[in-house]
Amino acid sequence: MEPVQTSFKEPSREAEKEGRSVLPASQNPKAHDGTAAGRIVLDADDISRALTRISHEILERNKGAEDLLLLGLHTRGVPLARRLAANIAAVEGTTVATGSLDVTMYRDDLRSHPTRAPHRTELPAAGIDGKTVVLVDDVLYSGRTIRAALDALSDLGRPAVVRLAVLVDRGHRELPIRADHVGKNLPTARSERVSLRLSEIDGEDEVTIQ
């Protein structure tokens, strides 16, 4: 069943937490001019190149596509995982398993916000046991989302290896977590907002900083 998702009108809380823009494209008309919505630090080509590089790194590290599962974290990690899978498929000529992971229930700040309905967690029928799971997220910041994702994974099974791929690492970690694959390291101040927009969700690809 895919229930009517009236509840998803609300802004993503993780997005706020990570200091990203939560405005959908339609409500953010000035996103292109690089002033009102911030400075563009990665354009569509940059994003594409970064994802291609990460795809190669994953393959290299895993010595092929076997037993690989690319698990996207909601919301923007999910399309990123699919793009990485498509890249790998193009290189290797095999399909790579993807899935989505919602970590709402595992967050350590659950009690400081109003609750919201979780997104779908979708795993391949074979599960995650013995797999090389690559968690895919858009922006790595405090590390708390990844901590929650690792807890969620342990309830879902026992992967052989877990790795982390992010498009942007903006620093300011609050937990001992680092990414295995990084699209771009972006030094930021805490007061800045890093916004990723993806064509699947926002109608275009770019990373801005504000």
Next chain:
Amino acid sequence: MNRHLLSIDDLDVADIHRIFTTAAEMHDVQRREVKKLPALRGRTVINLFFEDSTRTRSSFEIAGKWLSADVINLSAKGSSASKGESLRDTAMTVTAMGIDGLVVRHSASGAAAQISQWIDVPVINAGDGTHEHPTQALLDGYTLTRRLGTLEGKHVAIVGDVTHSRVFRSNVKSLTKLGASVTVVAPPTLMPAGVGDWSKEAGFATSWDLDSVLPDADAVMMLRVQRERMSGGFFPTAREYTIGYGLTRGRLDLLKPGTPILHPGPMNRGLEISPDAADAADSLVLDQVSSGVAVRMSVLYHLLAGESDKTDGGTA
């Protein structure tokens, strides 16, 4: 979403959909090897049951435990006016233990609402007398939505001891909120007082004739008929009730093919529902039970997991 769930009136349509969305995720958790989410870790929920109900209590207990809450069952049966302690004292005492949520079942209508005015933790009504049973209606609505895709424009027949049914009172509200039309079928003696004005205002239909309603129904919800009602003179004999208002084997032929059949349980096989109907391929009775845990997990999560006093408004 309101702080308490006392009645379907506490929920708007967006709230109901939000509960369903979360319930769908919880449903997946039920199929996992590790049936556990940490959302309510460190929180304590008391199931305060003034009236026996193994299935509802178990459902709430499992739901709470799968969300990692500490769940304690308290049977307060017999704690009525005659036994000395007042309802308020019982509720205050239980809450004073330092709990985070109270699930209340009581044989008296309005008991959960009254308790919610005395204590400062969220109260979930697990059935109050002949008033409401909101989580039952939510799980019925969820089960039907999964089956029918949407309830918008669908026609649901609710059949049986309507006047004594909290399941009916909650369902008629939630089903109509979800866009379904509802026809209530019962003999005149089992219709609630004032149902004429009520149905006009609330937008549901009533009928004394089951056979004329079944062919148009997209779902049939049978209500339990307690045999004690016979002594109350509500109907003459079980046989007469079954022939007039039971979902008999013969009546299954009146239904459109694939029409789902619901029953909140426990079923009186042979009285309001025949074995042919209860065990039919289109019977959703067991789906209701498994949905019950998922929906109650969802309700507990939304009322107890977040910042106290509110959950995100989705009513924009």
Next chain:
Amino acid sequence: MSILIKGATLPDGTTTDVLVRDGQIAEVGVSTGSTSSGEADQTIDAGGLRLLPGLVDLHTHLREPGREAAETVLTGSRAAAVGGYTAVLAMANTNPVTDTAEAAERVFDLGRAAGLVDVQPVGAVTKGLAGEELAELGLMARSRAKVRVFSDDGKCVHDPRVMRRALEYVKPFGGVVSQHSQDPALAGPTACCHEGELSGRLGLPGWPGIAEEVIVARDVMLARHTGSRVHVAHVSTAGSVEVLRWAKAQGIDVTAEVTPHHLLLTTELLSGYDPTFKVNPPLRPDEDVAALREALADGTIDAVATDHAPHARHDKEHSFVDAAFGMLGLETALSVVTTVMVEGGLLDWAGVARVMSANPARIAGLEGHGRPIAVGEPANLTLVDPAAQVVVDRAASVSLSRNNPWHDRKLTGRVIATLLRGRPTVLEGALL
């Protein structure tokens, strides 16, 4: 001891001075007032106030003996005095029940000891209110308490044979049976909400108007048959009013009372399941309320009676069906009647004096109460500010209980002073 009440407006609208001396009304008139003022021990300025004969309540629950945590004869007497009453009839459903001469005398004596209002015990119709065997009606009538009103109130004398015998038996001593009209088969012990759309929605056991009406209809026919007098307590439905109107037109000896709460409060108040509004008979819809007001105005209903029913907090803090029936009424009755009937243009002040004093005193056979304000009459008097706006505060009540359905409600009319046989029990709105 003498008191001069200066410039009071009598029920008939004339403004005058009234001199009270030695428990009686000594002089009435403007000129006498001015000449007598020098000799009065005390003067009450009654400019703009209405002077009524002391109010009489046909229906009060004082709870003593048995439930002294809810009310005692003393605290109930205080509430009555504050409400402008000089006499109250204390219902028999105490523990033990007032079903013997001794029990009646005990209540009577407690009332005299309190000394704030005349407490007149009501005797039970049947032993232990069980509805089966007649209580010692005659002995209660002969006792010092001189019981004249008999009632199983709280329960209906539902067996028609018992009711018939009771009506016949009280004739020699001028007794009257005050009936709590509730057919127990149509409205059982759990019935607690007017049967209608709201009871259907709330899932509360319905108390249909018909359960009252069939008993009222039966009882007026029994009264006609026995040639005896019957009094209908707390009439609550338009159907009962119709029966009463018909019966009175037939010349049947029937009287009836209505409570302040049935004149103003409606069943919708139950939607929050607050047991403060649980009362028997239950609050009814607007149509019934309108019929009751009209019946009180046209004399079909003779009297306003409070059915003051105090309850300790713990008896109300149960689920709605388990909580005790009843609400406070003594301290607010006059204000409710002023608001509903006088402001509503349905009764003038002579009418208020009639339904709250003269008629109840006559129905109960109480001597010295409900008398005209005239020289030589006992000085049982109530002084009312007809224009005062009051907001009811349950915490300010002198009753022991707090089951006050009028809390926070804005009402018009306030009792300023009450005199029992010339002695003030309340002055400036406060108990002395």
